[in-house]
Amino acid sequence: MMKTLEAFSRISVLCVYLLAAAAVILLRTPIDYPVYAMAAYGFSRGEDVYSWAEGEYARAAEALGFSRYAPPYRYPPLAALLVLPGLSLPDRGMGIWVAAQALSALLTAEVLARMARDPARRILIRLGVGLLPPFFVSLYAGQINPLVTLGMILAVRWIGRGREGWGGLLLGLSLMLKPLALGPAALCLYEGRRRALAGMALGVALSLAAGLLAFGPPAMGFLRLHLPTSGGVYPPAQNLPGLAARWLTRHPYGFSLADDAGIARGVGWGLAGTLLLLTGIVLGRPGKAHPDFVRRAGLVAIAFLLANPGTWYHHGTILSLPLAAWLTQPGHSRIGWGALGASVGAIAIWGVAWHAFVGWTPLLDLATLGSLGLWALLAREIQKESPR
DSSP states (O other): OHHHHHHHHHHHHHHHHHHHHHHHHHHTOOSSHHHHHHHHHHHHTTOOGGGOOHHHHHHHHHHHTOOOOOOOOOSOTHHHHHHGGGGGSTTTTHHHHHHHHHHHHHHHHHHHHTTOSSHHHHHHHHHHHHTOHHHHHHHHHTOSHHHHHHHHHHHHHHHHTTOHHHHHHHHHHHHHHOTTTHHHHHHHHHTTOHHHHHHHHHHHHHHHHHHHHHHOGGGGGGGGOOOOOSOOOSTTOOSHHHHHHHHHSOBTTBOOSOOOHHHHHHHHHHHHHHHHHHHHHHHOSTTOOOSOHHHHHHHHHHHHHHHOTTOOGGGGGGGHHHHHHHHHSSOOOHHHHHHHHHHHHHHHHHHHHGGGGTTOHHHHTHHHHHHHHHHHHHHHHHHHHSOO
C-alpha cells in the first residue's frame, strides 16, 4: 500500500511541475531569465555587464527579442556562462532553462525525501518540499533558485555523510551561481571542517577561472558590487531588516509605527544579529564537527536567510532543507505539528496572496514570521538533543 502511495506522490508532484513549466514557457512569464541571457550576451561581446545602465539592457533586450525583464544582473559570471549555449536557440534557451529549474525542484524534493526511512515521512517530505510556493515563484520568474538549492542540498548531504571535499566543492559552485547557501558554508567554518572548506575554495576558484576564461576581465566586475545594508519595504523582501523597515518607515503598502530610516536600519540589524547570536548558542561550542550536520545546516540556512537584507521571498526555496530536516525526525508532539503547520501555512499563504495583504502591515510579514517559526522548531529539536 505504501509503495503505491509513494508512487502516487511522485507522479502527482511530477504532473504539477509539468503543468507549471508548460504554462511558464507558453505564457513567457520569466522576467529574470532574460537578464541572465542578456548578461551572457554582453559578456560574450567583451562588455562589463556590471556597469550597464538601462540603455544597455534595452539594447541587449532588443537584440535578443525580450520585452519583459528585470535588471540588473548582480550574480557571479557562472550563471551567465550556463545560459550562454542557449542563446543560439530560437527562444534564447528559455524553454530548456525552465525545464531545468523544474527538474531541479523535483530532484530536490526526491533527495530530501530519501533522508527518511519511514515511507509516510518520505511522502510528506516529497509533497511538502515539492509544493513549497517559493519553487513555483522562482519558476514563474525564470529564477535560478531551484538549481542553486539542489546544489546546496546535495552538498549538505555529502558533507553530512563524510564526503566533505566533494560536498564543499559543490557548495562552492552553488555559491558562485547565487550565494543562497551562505548558512551551510558558514557552518563549515564554524565547525572547523577543513576538507569542506578546502573543497569550497576550489569550487569558487574553478567557477571564477571559468568565467575569466570565457568572458575575460569584465566577468570579475561583480567583486565591486555593493551589498544591501538595510531592508526594503517592498513586501517580497521577506527578511528581518525588511520587517523593521515596513514597521518603522512610511511606505505605500500599509501603515507604520514611525518614519525613521535610521531607527529602522538599527532595529533591523539588531534583530538579525540577535537571531544569529541565538543560532550560535543553539549550535554550541565552535570548532567541533557535529554528526548531525544536515539539521544544523538547516537551522543556519534559515538564520542567514532572515538576517540578510537582500533576501526575497523566492529565495525561500532554501527553506526546503530545514523543513525536510524537521520532518525526518520522529517523535514530534501535536503542538510541534501544529506549529509546523502554522509556519509553513504562513509561508505558503503569503506566496499566493500577498497582493491582498497590501494595506495590512502585520500580514505583509507572514513569510518572515513563518520562517522564524520553522527556525524555532528546529532550534528546539537540536537543543533538546544536545549533551548537557
